[in-house]
Amino acid sequence: MFDDASIKDTIGNPTGVYLAEVGDMRLGERNFGSILARGDNDLVMDALGTKFHEQVRCIYIDPPYNNMESYAHYDDRDHHDEWIEKLTRHVKKLKKLLSKDGSIWISIDDYQVHYLKVALDGIFGRENFVSTVIWEHRKTRENRRAFSNNHEYILVYAADANAFKRSRNRLPYDETVKGRFKNPDDDPRGPWQSVSLNVQAGHATKSQFHEIISPSGKKHVPPAGRCWMYTAERVSELVRDNRIWFGKDGQGVPRLKRFLNEIDGGLTPQTLWRADEVGTTDTAKKDVLRLFPGETVFDTPKPEQLIQRIFEISTDPGDLVLDSFLGSGTSASVALKTGRRFIGIERGEHVITHCHHRLKLLADKYGSGIRYFELQGD
Numbered sequence: 001m002f003d004d005a006s007i008k009d010t011i012g013n014p015t016g017v018y019l020a021e022v023g024d025m026r027l028g029e030r031n032f033g034s035i036l037a038r039g040d041n042d043l044v045m046d047a048l049g050t051k052f053h054e055q056v057r058c059i060y061i062d063p064p065y066n067n068m069e070s071y072a073h074y075d076d077r078d079h080h081d082e083w084i085e086k087l088t089r090h091v092k093k094l095k096k097l098l099s100k101d102g103s104i105w106i107s108i109d110d111y112q113v114h115y116l117k118v119a120l121d122g123i124f125g126r127e128n129f130v131s132t133v134i135w136e137h138r139k140t141r142e143n144r145r146a147f148s149n150n151h152e153y154i155l156v157y158a159a160d161a162n163a164f165k166r167s168r169n170r171l172p173y174d175e176t177v178k179g180r181f182k183n184p185d186d187d188p189r190g191p192w193q194s195v196s197l198n199v200q201a202g203h204a205t206k207s208q209f210h211e212i213i214s215p216s217g218k219k220h221v222p223p224a225g226r227c228w229m230y231t232a233e234r235v236s237e238l239v240r241d242n243r244i245w246f247g248k249d250g251q252g253v254p255r256l257k258r259f260l261n262e263i264d265g266g267l268t269p270q271t272l273w274r275a276d277e278v279g280t281t282d283t284a285k286k287d288v289l290r291l292f293p294g295e296t297v298f299d300t301p302k303p304e305q306l307i308q309r310i311f312e313i314s315t316d317p318g319d320l321v322l323d324s325f326l327g328s329g330t331s332a333s334v335a336l337k338t339g340r341r342f343i344g345i346e347r348g349e350h351v352i353t354h355c356h357h358r359l360k361l362l363a364d365k366y367g368s369g370i371r372y373f374e375l376q377g378d
Helices: 041-048 080-095 113-124 161-167 232-240 281-291 304-314 330-337 350-366
Strands: 010-012 017-021 032-038 056-061 098-108 129-136 151-158 192-196 198-200 226-228 255-259 320-323 341-346 369-377
Touching: 017 041, 032 330, 032 350, 041 080, 041 341, 041 369, 056 304, 080 098, 080 113, 098 113, 098 129, 098 161, 098 304, 113 129, 113 151, 129 161, 151 161, 281 304, 281 350, 304 330, 320 330, 330 341, 330 350, 341 350, 350 369
Parallel strands: 032 341, 032 369, 056 098, 056 320, 320 341
Antiparallel strands: 010 017, 017 369, 098 151, 129 151, 192 255, 198 226
């Protein structure tokens, strides 16, 4: 929470720029945990100074891709050297805000992803590269080009990749995953899924090579090059506990029963994010149009489901997130809905017409106050 003791009516530092609060633009009546700031993102970062160093758990940015396209709200046509220099300069400022286990997620497309990856390696170190997420951003086929480009990328880096790995969250089991658990033998412990009981034999001990005799009397040995996961003694214990499945007829290859109610922690995030799971650019446009009927929407907005997945993996409720290319306010909206605090930065008029208006509808509902600042000074 950002109380008046931690944030004054102005935020500034010796660079000469400062953020002045516009009091009548406050949103919500309590728990002023979030900041919406209008101004050039580099200068806003300068004005913030060291106030939020090592306090931000997740940074998500959707910067201009420099893909030589013209959009309704901006022209994405910088010289490559100028684009990469501006973006990396800004990321260097952002890096200082990351907590010890914090991460930064950057959306990008094919045109610049490889150049940006090399530049980010230089900022964070290759050892702190976490992954490249592939997002299916469209489901329709684009017939005007040599290839229909149906995906974008999200580059993920951490302040410390090992710390991020230890603290990042797993994804909850969805109905598809839960549907894989059955209970054909009416086990009182509930639904279960069978997994292989044999493993590669590369580092096996002698005790892992043995016969397993099924209740029907059939003998089983591990396939060539493999061994049993457990010793004969341990397998016998599991059989007595009805944790080994030999098929409905009792003669099948032994498999280990994994019960749904004993599995915790959820699913390890994968790097391929399907449109049906996290939405598309088109679904995001429709969502924005429902909020702002008749308005000219951003050409490439990100769906709330996409940002929510990022925040669910990288943060917990109450954590601070930041988006310094706020656009129409999607990440700030997701932060409020999921109980996160945010710092959102945008320079255009849409910080009022889109972001502030969008958040006004949510601030009271989700009990999170937002303070609005505008950049002042040289």
